[in-house]
Amino acid sequence: MSTNTGSTRTGTDWQAWQESWDRQQEVYMPDREERFRVMLDMVEALVGPAPRVLDLACGTGSITARLLARFPKATSTGIDLDPALLAIARGTFEGDDRVTFVEADLKTADWPTRLPHQSYDAVLTATALHWLHSDPLATLYGQVAGLVRHGGVFMNADHMIDDSTPRINAAEREQRHAVMERAQQGGALDWAEWWQVAANDPVLAEPTAKRFEIYGEHADGDMPSAAWHARVLREKGFAEARPVWSSPADTLLLALK
Numbered sequence: 001m002s003t004n005t006g007s008t009r010t011g012t013d014w015q016a017w018q019e020s021w022d023r024q025q026e027v028y029m030p031d032r033e034e035r036f037r038v039m040l041d042m043v044e045a046l047v048g049p050a051p052r053v054l055d056l057a058c059g060t061g062s063i064t065a066r067l068l069a070r071f072p073k074a075t076s077t078g079i080d081l082d083p084a085l086l087a088i089a090r091g092t093f094e095g096d097d098r099v100t101f102v103e104a105d106l107k108t109a110d111w112p113t114r115l116p117h118q119s120y121d122a123v124l125t126a127t128a129l130h131w132l133h134s135d136p137l138a139t140l141y142g143q144v145a146g147l148v149r150h151g152g153v154f155m156n157a158d159h160m161i162d163d164s165t166p167r168i169n170a171a172e173r174e175q176r177h178a179v180m181e182r183a184q185q186g187g188a189l190d191w192a193e194w195w196q197v198a199a200n201d202p203v204l205a206e207p208t209a210k211r212f213e214i215y216g217e218h219a220d221g222d223m224p225s226a227a228w229h230a231r232v233l234r235e236k237g238f239a240e241a242r243p244v245w246s247s248p249a250d251t252l253l254l255a256l257k
């Protein structure tokens with residue numbers, strides 16, 4: 001583990017947990033910051049520099065942290081089901097009245113009613129909705145459409161697979177796995193190792209045990225194509241939808257209400 005991560009008698013270094021989460025996620029997405037930057041560029045372009053944001057499946061609040069660093073007048077609601085990642089998020093933003101967190105399952109019908117607001121300028125999400133199968137994801141997109149104001153945006157940065165290009169996909173996957181292996185050889189923690197560190201932390205042990213009861217190692221979902229996401233978002237009430245950034249593996253899909 002990173003030597004400065006963890007809880008001591010004097011408290012928990014939440015920033016160290018944020019940084020160790022970021023390093024772990026970058027094992028899988030070396031260009032993770034790039035997609036966050038483009039996401040916030042498009043927030044500014046479409047809804048301005050003081051948006052009310054819903055950070056959907058927020059985890060530790062990665063999007064919220066970057067949002068507030070760039071747009072201090074923004075506000076954010078983070079929603080997630082993972083009690084350990086939410087503990088890190090709450091610890092990080094404690095005392096910041098621009099930020100609220102809600103613990104809820106995005107597969108339920110009532111999560112929108114548990115939010116502090118009925119309408120948002122932007123709903124933003126990253127590396128999360130592939131935890132859902134396509135049918136519940138389409139339902140979720142309907143719920144999201146109901147929360148985005150007219151003229152507001154939804155953005156999803158995630159792994160999206162185009163099944164019509166199997167040889168490109170196989171080559172991309174092989175290359176991505178080679179990069180991941182090199183990162184791990186360089187000492188970066190992978191997903192399982194990071195959770196092992198959290199499980200051994202005196203403050204995070206209990207919420208980590210709970211998150212394994214909820215999810216197991218990882219939820220099982222689908223990774224439909226960017227075209228699928230754009231089509232379903234239009235069917236659910238968005239006026240326009242298309243990729244605004246992509247890497248060989250991932251897409252940032254923007255939908256405008």
Ligand SMILES: C[S@@+](CC[C@H](N)C(=O)[O-])C[C@H]1O[C@@H](n2cnc3c(N)ncnc32)[C@H](O)[C@@H]1O
Binds near residue numbers: 062104105106
């Ligand atoms: C890989 S993390 C990404 C977190 C954050 N968006 C980021 O980029 O660092 C995926 C997140 O999706 C959340 N998630 C998955 N399924 C969910 C569901 N059904 N309800 C709420 N959150 C969910 C997980 O709890 C986890 O925090």
